[in-house]
Amino acid sequence: MALSGYGAFLNTMRSNHAVAPTPDALRPSTWRRALREYRALARDRALLLALIVATLFVLIAVTYPLGATLAEAASPEGIRVLSDVLRRPVYHRIILNTLVMGLTTAAIGTAVGFLFAYVRVKVAAPNWIKQLIHLTALVPVVSPPFAVAIAIIVLFGRSGFITHSLLGLRTDIYGLPGLTMAMVLSFFTVAYLNLAALMEGLDPALDEAAANIGANQWHIFRTVTLPLLLPGIVGSFLLLFVEALADLGNPLVLGGNYTVLATRLYLAIVGEYDITTGAVLSIILLVPSVLLYFVQLRLVARASVVTITGKPSGRAQRVRDRRVVIPLVGAALAITLLIVLIYLTILAGAFTISLGANNAFTLRNFEYVLLGYGAEAMLDTTGMSVIATLIAGLLSMVIAFLVVRGKFTGRNALDLGTMLGIAVPGTIFGIGYLLAFNSPTALFGIPLIPKLTGGAAVLGGALAIVMVYVIRSTPAGLRSGVAALQQIDPAIEEASVSIGADQATTFRRITLPLVRPALLTAMIYAFARSMTTVSAILFLTTPQTRIMTQQILNETEAGRFGNAFAYVVVLIAIVLIAIGILFALIGGRSGAAREVIPATSTRATLP
Amino acid sequence: MTQAHALALEGVTKVFETPEGRLVTAADNVSLTIGQGEFVTLLGPSGCGKTTTLRLIAGFEFPTSGRILLDGKDIAHTPPNKREMAMVFQSYALFPHLTVFENIAYGLRLRRKPPAEIERAVREMLALVNLVGLEQRRPAALSGGQQQRVALARAMVIQPKVLLFDEPLSNLDAKLRVSLRAEIRQLQKRLGITSVYVTHDQAEAMSLSDRVVVMNAGRVEQVSAPEELYVRPATRFVADFIGRANFLPVHVAHIEDGCAAVQFRGHALRAPAHPSVATGPATLMLRPEVIRLYPYEGGKTRFVGRVRATTYLGHTVEYEVESDGDVLSVTDPEAVWGHIFAEGESVGWDFAAERAYILSH
Ligand SMILES: Nc1ncnc2c1ncn2[C@@H]1O[C@H](COP(=O)(O)OP(=O)(O)O)[C@@H](O)[C@H]1O
Ligand SMILES: [Mg+2]
Numbered sequence: 001m002a003l004s005g006y007g008a009f010l011n012t013m014r015s016n017h018a019v020a021p022t023p024d025a026l027r028p029s030t031w032r033r034a035l036r037e038y039r040a041l042a043r044d045r046a047l048l049l050a051l052i053v054a055t056l057f058v059l060i061a062v063t064y065p066l067g068a069t070l071a072e073a074a075s076p077e078g079i080r081v082l083s084d085v086l087r088r089p090v091y092h093r094i095i096l097n098t099l100v101m102g103l104t105t106a107a108i109g110t111a112v113g114f115l116f117a118y119v120r121v122k123v124a125a126p127n128w129i130k131q132l133i134h135l136t137a138l139v140p141v142v143s144p145p146f147a148v149a150i151a152i153i154v155l156f157g158r159s160g161f162i163t164h165s166l167l168g169l170r171t172d173i174y175g176l177p178g179l180t181m182a183m184v185l186s187f188f189t190v191a192y193l194n195l196a197a198l199m200e201g202l203d204p205a206l207d208e209a210a211a212n213i214g215a216n217q218w219h220i221f222r223t224v225t226l227p228l229l230l231p232g233i234v235g236s237f238l239l240l241f242v243e244a245l246a247d248l249g250n251p252l253v254l255g256g257n258y259t260v261l262a263t264r265l266y267l268a269i270v271g272e273y274d275i276t277t278g279a280v281l282s283i284i285l286l287v288p289s290v291l292l293y294f295v296q297l298r299l300v301a302r303a304s305v306v307t308i309t310g311k312p313s314g315r316a317q318r319v320r321d322r323r324v325v326i327p328l329v330g331a332a333l334a335i336t337l338l339i340v341l342i343y344l345t346i347l348a349g350a351f352t353i354s355l356g357a358n359n360a361f362t363l364r365n366f367e368y369v370l371l372g373y374g375a376e377a378m379l380d381t382t383g384m385s386v387i388a389t390l391i392a393g394l395l396s397m398v399i400a401f402l403v404v405r406g407k408f409t410g411r412n413a414l415d416l417g418t419m420l421g422i423a424v425p426g427t428i429f430g431i432g433y434l435l436a437f438n439s440p441t442a443l444f445g446i447p448l449i450p451k452l453t454g455g456a457a458v459l460g461g462a463l464a465i466v467m468v469y470v471i472r473s474t475p476a477g478l479r480s481g482v483a484a485l486q487q488i489d490p491a492i493e494e495a496s497v498s499i500g501a502d503q504a505t506t507f508r509r510i511t512l513p514l515v516r517p518a519l520l521t522a523m524i525y526a527f528a529r530s531m532t533t534v535s536a537i538l539f540l541t542t543p544q545t546r547i548m549t550q551q552i553l554n555e556t557e558a559g560r561f562g563n564a565f566a567y568v569v570v571l572i573a574i575v576l577i578a579i580g581i582l583f584a585l586i587g588g589r590s591g592a593a594r595e596v597i598p599a600t601s602t603r604a605t606l607p
Numbered sequence: 608m609t610q611a612h613a614l615a616l617e618g619v620t621k622v623f624e625t626p627e628g629r630l631v632t633a634a635d636n637v638s639l640t641i642g643q644g645e646f647v648t649l650l651g652p653s654g655c656g657k658t659t660t661l662r663l664i665a666g667f668e669f670p671t672s673g674r675i676l677l678d679g680k681d682i683a684h685t686p687p688n689k690r691e692m693a694m695v696f697q698s699y700a701l702f703p704h705l706t707v708f709e710n711i712a713y714g715l716r717l718r719r720k721p722p723a724e725i726e727r728a729v730r731e732m733l734a735l736v737n738l739v740g741l742e743q744r745r746p747a748a749l750s751g752g753q754q755q756r757v758a759l760a761r762a763m764v765i766q767p768k769v770l771l772f773d774e775p776l777s778n779l780d781a782k783l784r785v786s787l788r789a790e791i792r793q794l795q796k797r798l799g800i801t802s803v804y805v806t807h808d809q810a811e812a813m814s815l816s817d818r819v820v821v822m823n824a825g826r827v828e829q830v831s832a833p834e835e836l837y838v839r840p841a842t843r844f845v846a847d848f849i850g851r852a853n854f855l856p857v858h859v860a861h862i863e864d865g866c867a868a869v870q871f872r873g874h875a876l877r878a879p880a881h882p883s884v885a886t887g888p889a890t891l892m893l894r895p896e897v898i899r900l901y902p903y904e905g906g907k908t909r910f911v912g913r914v915r916a917t918t919y920l921g922h923t924v925e926y927e928v929e930s931d932g933d934v935l936s937v938t939d940p941e942a943v944w945g946h947i948f949a950e951g952e953s954v955g956w957d958f959a960a961e962r963a964y965i966l967s968h
Contacts (some may be wrong), residue, residue, distance in 0.1 A: 040669055045685045489699035495758070497687050498665055498694040499714035499765050509713075513704045558804070 010598050023438045025051025041335035041408055046504030054399050060415035060449065061467045062245070064441075069286075072279035072435050081280045091264075095284070098214025098245060098260040100263025105183040106241035112184060113333060115254040119332045119442060121199040122225070122308035123325055124318035129333065136336045137192045139343060140185065144532040144549050147513060147568040149182040150556050151342040153254065154355050156181075161345070161356045166601045174256025177363040179407040182250045185339060191236035194300055199225075201373065221319075235299035238292045245289055246425030247550075248535035253556055261285050262427055262535070269539055275434060282428040293423035349565035365566035371563065374567060377546035381572055384462055384545075385530035388469030389578075391528035393519055396477025400510060400518075403478070404485040405493070418478050421471035422551065426536030433464050453540055468537055476529070484518035485511075513572035520586045531571055611643035611799050612678050612768040614664065619683075621659050633659035635825035637673070641769075644799040646792070650812040651822035652848065655806040658773055660822070664803060666690050677768060693762035694771040697778055699754040701746035707733075707757050708742035714765035722941035733761040735794060752783045763798060770795065770805040778813065784808075788815055800913045809849055813837075813874050821845045837894075839964055841881055846892050846966070853893040853935050859886045859965065872931065874909060877939065880965035890966040894940040896963045900926065900948060903957040908955025914948045926957060 020379050042048045072078055085091045120130045140148070156163045156173045163169045173595050202225065248262045257264050261281055268277040320323060349355040368374055397417075403415045421429075437452035454466040492514070496506040510520065536547045541547050548571050555564040621634040633656045641647045649657040662668045664675060666687030675683040682690055693761050701710050706731035708907045711732055715725045736756040742799070746754055755775055762770060775791075776784045792815050795802050806812050813833040821828045821836070821844075828843035840846035843854060858868040859880070871891060878891070901908050912930030925940040926933045937956070948954055 043684075079774075172842065403649065488696050489700060491696040491698050492702060494667060495696060495700040495761070496713070497667075498692060498771070499767070500688050500691070500717050502686075502688050503715075505717065510702055554873070 001478050030409070031202075037408040041406070042211070044503045046502060046507070047406075050398050051402060052405070054395070054414060054418075057470075058414060058420075061471045062417055062420050064431060065436040066286075068435035069279045069282050069428060069549060070431040072276060073283040075276070077276050078280050079279050081119065082283075083386040083554065085277075085280060086286070086393050088421070091353065094259050094261055094264050094274070094289055095500045097258055098262075101179060101251075101258075102241045102244040104176070104180045105187065105460065106237045107242035108180060109184045109188040109238045109244075110191045110207065110233060111241040112188040113193075113240075114195055115328065115332050115335075116422060117195035117199055117322050118187070118190045119328050122319055123328055125325065129329060129346050133332050133336050136240075136339045137189050139339065140187075140189050142528050142532070142579075143343075143572050144249070144552060144568060145186050145247065146169065146184050146253045146553070147346055148184070148342055149178075149234045149250045149253040150552075150561060150564055150568075151345045151349070152178055152182050154561060155342065155345055159356055165356060172256075174254055175258040178254045179250055179258060182254050183244050183247060186250065189545075190239055190243070193224075194236050194239075195229065195232055196299075197227055202228060206516065211313045215574070231299040231302050235296040238296035238299070242289045242292050242423075242425075245285060245418060246427065246535065248427050248538065262425070265431070266538065267457075269431060269434070279435065280430045282425075285425055286428055289425050290420070290423045294419075297419075310335065338357040345514065346565050346568050349561055349571045354562060355565075362562070366570070369566045369570050374548070374551060374563070377548050377551045378570060378574070380545055381571075383467060384466050385527055386578075388466050388473065388530045389523050389526040391466070392470045392473040392477055392524040392530075396474045396522045396526075397481045397519055397521060398517060399474070399505075400478050400481025400485055400505060403568055404482055405490060407588065415478070415482075419475045420588065422475040426468075426472065426533065429468055430539035437464055451543055453542075459545075461540055464540050465537050465545060465547070469533065472533055472536055473522075473529045474591065476525045477518075477542070479560035480518040480521045480525075481515060484515040488514050516586055520582060523582050524579050527582070528575050529580075531575050608749070612801050613643050614641040614769055614801060614803070615674075616660075616664070617674040617676065618917040619660070619663060619670045619675060620670045621663055621668060623659075634663060634670070634826050637822075637825075637827055638799070639820055639827060639830055642802065644801055646724045646795055646802045646804065646815060646817045647820060648804040648806060648812040648816040648818075649820045649822055650806060650848075651714065651828075653745070653807055654826040655822045657822055659769055659825075661694075661773055661803060661805050665692055665694050671774075673881070676793075690769075691765075691767055692769040692771055693765055693767035694773065695755070695758050695775045697774040698745070699778075700760045701750075701754055701757055701761070701930055702790075703746050703869065705745075707738060707744050707746070707951060710746065710757055711760045711764055713761060714864065718765070728764055729760075732764045735763075735924070736760045736790070751779050751853050753896060753920045754788060755779065755787065756790075756834070757925040763794065767800065768803040770800045772802065772806075774806055775804075776806075788889060791815065795908045812887060821848060824850075838962075838968070839879065839881065840892065841883075843890065843892075843966060845890070846964075851895055853895065853898070853933075854966075855891040855933060856890050856895065857891040857965065859884060861886055869965060872910060874959045876963070878960045878965050881967060883967040884965050885967065888968075892966055893935070893958055895925070895936040896940070897958045898935060898937045899957050900927075900928070900937060900939060901957070902946070903953040903955050908957060910956050912956055914950055914954055916949060917950050918959055919947065930956065 001301065030589045041051065062582075073082065099524070101147050116133050119125060120134055125271075153160070153173060154163050156171060156266055157559070158164065158170055158172065160171065162540050163171045173364070225459065231382065246262065251260050251263045251264065261284065265281040265285070268274045268281065277424065345355065350365055351361055351363070352358070399414060399418055403411050433453055437449065440451050441449040451594050452467075453461055487510075493510055495502070496510045532549060534553065537547055538550060540554075541550050548567055550569045552571075615641050616637050619634055619637045620632065623631045623633055625631060637656075637660055642700075645940070647716075649660055651657055655844055659668060663670055663683075666682070666685060666689075670683050673683065674681045677690070698954070702713065705713065707727055708762070711729045712725050715728060720728070729742070730739075732743055736759055738753065738756055738760070741749065741753065746757065751756065755778075758775070772791075780786065788811055804815060813836070816833055818830055819833055819836055820830045823844050827846045828961075829836065831839070831841075836849050838843065840849060840852075843852075846852040855871065857871045857876075860868045860870060862868075862880060863882060864880070865879060867884055867889070868875050869876050869878060869889065869891065880889075903911065909932060911934065912928040914926055915929050915934065916927040918925040922943065923938050923940040924936075924947055926937040926939070926948060928937055942948070
């Protein structure tokens, strides 16, 4: 009795403190607050475990290799290389090349994306045309990045099917023009998806209001549509710029003498075994990429806030003026046709001995891929992608849950750290993994991480490759998970907890079923991305682990286009089958189908 | 009926830090005890800390200081799922992917009850909340009132030690609110579950509760039975929040048996007073319907004034009367059937002192 009285007395003392708060006396120091938050969080074991796993994932798989690259670049040797790079004209040339390529690709790619989006959303055109351009624009999502590049060589190269056989020209497709074409056709999809989503979100009432006060279509476009879309356009431009900078596959196949940072970097590692130069070039590539990536995330997010304001009212005004419709639809159809032609070439090339030179039908290419040398690569790649898909799918939902629902200091850091997995060009992760994991990692003499890359690596390097697959695909899943969770009333989860479920049970039985469409999106994206990724894993493959995309590159460099095409066809088929399976397993009756394409503002294409 | 449980808050304070770094004391030294099977309502304007207090009890927030006792055991830092309470939310918060049956069965399945028992308990609940026949529907196919009944059943079926409600009727239309609140009260009495209910609607609080806790700016202003609250408010804030009130300055001469002898405008009165009242200046609280108006008869009435505004409302008439520099609100339902004073008319006014109440400030 006396004791409880004393307790009550103490409590009164403490709360008297709060009655007249002197803010600074009451304000807990930041670290004490953080500690309290973690203690509160640790009350639920599963939540604590999830946080630990997510944090370790970001620390080990994302930041540690990046840190290793930074450390290498900042070493005395690295500084020497850097001053060398900054001085020598050959590097000036490379940097200039990279910038020109990036700007050209970004400008043309955004324009094409805008054209496709505008025709699909804002122009009065037959529905089949809209469907056709939509589906065509999505094809690059499921195909390896340089499939387009190889087809361009076959179609437009020195002995190209169109340029030589049909027109009798001897063109040189290698270099900037061919490269830009390949990159635009590989990357414009993101711009298209971003801008189409924004245009659909434009409030039709705006159009109507403008039309009511007598503005003509062009005036509406210039004064209403364009300003509202501007952040989205700029965002897409930046994203494409970053993509182009990061891309390795296309420049390797089509670059010729036009050297860019990514190819120089590749050469430094693979040709000269000079990892320091690789690290220095990585940093030069890294800084603008990461900065611009996060700027564009902001821009696109802001644009959708501006445009999507509650329920659209009124009916959208479609552009009907023939002088506008015909050129726009014509241009979009021409590009669509080009893409169709490219993929038909791939398909045809897979079934011929040597497209252009010897057009005889053959199944030998597929024999090679399916039954011969390629079978192992196919199985390895698919197996690792499946594992990565399962991990990335679950991990992205768990991190999304922590980021949206968690109340702890550092959840923004967790979000940011996860996003680095895609904001940083893949090649840099390749180098980072080599630097970080080529020898076992120990802390204070305690072995922590075994050797993951190179000869005698754990599981023949498969672990490192799966890690890279996961870090590259988790960011997109995170964004769609965050978007989905923000739509769900937190009271639903609280209701579950309040009647006795712990966080883990609530997550499994309530949250996960509710974010199923986002999970499906995340997994489809993860699988497609893992199967088609190139730049991040080129340095990580070992003789024991063969990767399809690397095989495609090898076959291309050896001039065996038939095999390369057969690989591409098989790869696309595997991705499509996997999407079908995922739909059957997770899609269910929910509205999942609407959200298949990776959420806006994540990289939907593949470096 | 199972054993009911008692809840107590002792000096509970919750300080939030806003994202901008501002400190907000959402619950400020809140102390109250809730008896076994009692229905207590937290009532107050928006932002006064009702939800925060409820969430502290539920365990979704943890107090900055103070203790929360369930049957004498401090549970202030027990996770919410271990407190054996259940919460009913304003937004219903049903599990949209589960049927009505599975929503209600959720808590029982968590507790691994045998299927036959689950079936029996859920059916019983369905009958209690009048939802028989809807068990296979999804929440989206139900009306708001039906959804909230499912939520109620889902919370009650686990026989929680304490039932918590956060404005459960605010999303419903007025008629439904009245009928559902009667249902809630009936069910709670029948099952005898200790309940804490949050609302900003005084009619809801009055009609549902054994006792009402009036909160203001994070603090408890008064804890009383509904009947007490209107006639004996503890503070000006409560008097003003529960209905309307006129406040007039008086001087307390002395206090005796809970009544104060006061001087008001030269007249000596004896009126009931709040225990905190001491001799010296104080406040006279008059409800608008306590004041009677009379035709002006020069010097015959105790107080005089002039009608500034007259509002005819059908069931009653409202006046604004200016008197000695004060503006009084007066309502007179009788006026509907008799004489209605016109604006600008001089009137006499009076009140029965036993219907007045003296507040300390
Ligand atoms: N999580 C929080 N962070 C910061 N401030 C909060 C938080 N929750 C509530 N508050 C603040 O605490 C005060 C009380 O809020 P609340 O308990 O929701 O009031 P009520 O339910 O009575 O309307 C408000 O000023 C509100 O802004
Ligand atoms: Mg509230």
